[in-house]
Amino acid sequence: MSLATVSTLPTTADRTADRPPLRVVPDGSEVRGFALYVGVDEEKARAAGIDLPALVEALRTLAGDLVPTAETYAAVALAPAGLGGRDVDIVRRALADRTPAAAQPTAAPRRRTGLTLDLGRKKLRIDGETAALTYREFELLQFLVLREGRTVTRAEIIEALWSDADHEVPNERTIDVHVRRLRAKLGDYGEVVRTVRGGGYRFDRHADVVIRYGEGPSPDRF
Known part of the structure; x- marks a missing residue:
């Protein structure tokens, strides 16, 4: 919020005009x-x-x-x-x-059925629903999954996923941003992608995570 934005806020009189008082506390209490x-x-x-x-x-x-x-x-x-x-x-x-x-509607709790990653079909399902991963996010998750249990450095990720000269090569700080966005989309299962301090990132499979590799050659083109 900039001070310029603050200066354009409506006055108290503007906000309260023609608005009935709102009582949201029980009798005997005060805000x-x-x-x-x-x-x-x-x-x-x-x-x-x-x-x-x-x-x-x-x-x-x-x-x-x-x-x-x-x-x-x-x-x-x-x-x-x-x-x-x-x-x-x-x-x-x-x-x-x-x-x-x-003031938020109460949503029915999502039934936890786990995380299923289908590498052959390039699909990720979280609690039965398809996750909207971008191409780069799926490639990042796949790269880590296929190296399950091993710490992968940021430099390795850059070399593997951004070797295409048609795209700008990110720095290691940018990799952290991509990982954060991926974890956010993984929701309750974000901890499967772990940060190894001073090392990089590692995929740790939980009991409610299923990996389907499919048939044919490895989906890992790297």
Whole structure:
């Protein structure tokens, strides 16, 4: 959030005009504040042209401009590197928020049937549903699966998956981004792709993961 954006926000009078008061607490209680969870990692903030400390300060400034007597407290949510899932849900869990998300429809829990990777058909199914992996994401997952249990360096991944001269060769930092996106799409099974500190990445099969290799030559063209 930039200060230019803050300056264009509607005034309190604009927001509250013709709006009936909202009572969301039981009788005998009073509202003393609120918690706003912001799901954004350092990389996403930098991509938007701001760092996290500056973003926190901008939000604090906004609160102070709207309510000069408001007090603020900021807490940083830490999570294991590469953990899949929505950023805001990870933040809530990290900060021990166990309350259900407000104003969101209650969805039926997904029946966990495991992760099935069909290398022959180039398909990945998660709990019975086809996962929307890009070509590069599937190739990355396949590359790791076919080297199950072995740590693969970022340099090996670059050499294998980006050997085509028609595409720009990424750096090792970019590989981390690709792995993060892959884990996010793996959802609850994101931990099958493990980070080996100082080494690279490794595929570790869980009991609820099925690999189908198909018939014919190895799908690993590398």
